[in-house]
Amino acid sequence: MGTVIVVGDLVTDVLVEHDGPIRAGSDTAAAIRVSGGGQAANTAAWLARAGRATTLVAAVGADQAGRDRVAELVTAGVGDAIQVRAGAVTGSVVVLTGADERTMITDRGACLLLDPEHVTAAIRAAAPGGHLHLSGYPLLHAGSRPAGLAALTAAKDQGITVSVDAASAAPLRDAGAELFLAWVRGVDLLLCNADEATVLAGPGDAVAQASRLTEFVQHAVVxxxxxxxxxxxxxxxxxxxxxxxxxxxxxxxxxxxFAAGLLAAWLAGAAPPDALTSGAALGAAAVQHVGARPPRPVGLDRDTRLGPDPAAGSRGSF
Structure with a gap:
């Protein structure tokens, strides 16, 4: 099996797990942790955990945060094709999270400076039989859009399969569904959550939405x-x-x-129902701990905690 080339974002997550509703203008108890994040980087880390050879193509600043973020991924077994942009800061995201929902406040930083030539070279250097997984975030921001489009072009030139994650509903609305679907037209697999599916395919049940999306892509997962x-x-x-x-x-x-579990199974030859089941299992594993990455081994956890540790939420899934 070839390497999965994951293209997209690598950032610092500041996870704010608040105890009850946020009380504007006053104090809210929370557990605060600093760790690696970014949709592409998270997927790459979970792919590595699933045993799939994976390389991340992303951009960080020439700062301590960037060095820490790269080191974490290398330790997790992810291949490093990460670009260091002098004069830029590594992106960061404040994640306000509870058991049922999370809200993200984002500074994309160096993510917006990902170089199309760097992306193209990384994909061309991949061994035959690989796969491109593109986070939608590069496509959804003007600064990084050329890099996202370059990734799709390079994958087509190399004849490798492609999956795209729709990323986030609000920037999808900003970019426009018609444009986004034109950018990803013809890819092998498009993944989106319920909100993103409504932006791209209109209202309706998930089966109908996924079916409508196959007018643009070979396969769609909601x-x-x-x-x-x-x-x-x-x-x-x-x-x-x-x-x-x-x-x-x-x-x-x-x-x-979920995307990592699904891809690891599908690229190994699993049928769609089995790939979905694999994705659901890995997504369920993810929600049982705080943070976007696979749990680190005991003794390597350097998270900073402030305030009480809120109890686990109600039963649910990915």
Whole structure:
């Protein structure tokens, strides 16, 4: 099996797990942790955990945060094709999270400076039989869009399969569904959550949304959190799997873990129902701990904690 080349974002996550509703203008108890994040980087880390050879193509600043973020991924077994941009700062995201939802406040930093030539060279250097997984974030921001489009072009030139994650509903609306679907037209697999599917395919049930998206891509997957996920193919076939009931600690990165589990199985030859099941299992594993990455071995956890540790949330899934 070839290497999965993951292109997208690598940032610092400041995870704020607040105890109850945020009380504007006053104090809210929280557990605060600093760790690696970014949709592409998270997916790459979970792919490595699933045993798949993976290389991340991203950009960080020439700062301590960038060095820490790269070191974490190398330790996790992810190949390093990460560009260091002098004079830039590594991107960061404040994640306000509880058991049922999370809100992100983002400074994309060096992510916006990812060089199209760097991306093209990394994909061309990949061994035959590889796969490109593109986070939608580079496409959704004007500064990084040339790099995202270059990744799609290079993959097509190399004749490798391509998957794209739709990334986030709000910037999808800003970019426009018609433009985004034109950018990803013809790719092998498009993944989106329920909100993103509504932006791209309009309202409706997940099977109908996924089926409409196959007018643009070969296969489409809609993630429904605790409701499971559906897969539709251009030939009219569709499959659904339920969610995996588990205690939810933090939903951050669960969709990235789902994508990794699905890709690891599908690229190894699994049929869509089995790939969905693999994705659901890894997504369920992700929500049972705080943070977007696979848990680090005991003794390597350097997270900073402030305030009480909130209890685990209600039962749910990715």
């Amino acid at each position: 993630k429904r959190g605790a409701g499971g996920a559906v897969w539709a193919s251009r030939d009219g076939s569709s499959w659904s799997v339920p969610g995996v009931p588990v205690p939810v600690k933090d939903p951050t990165g669960a969709g990235d873990a």
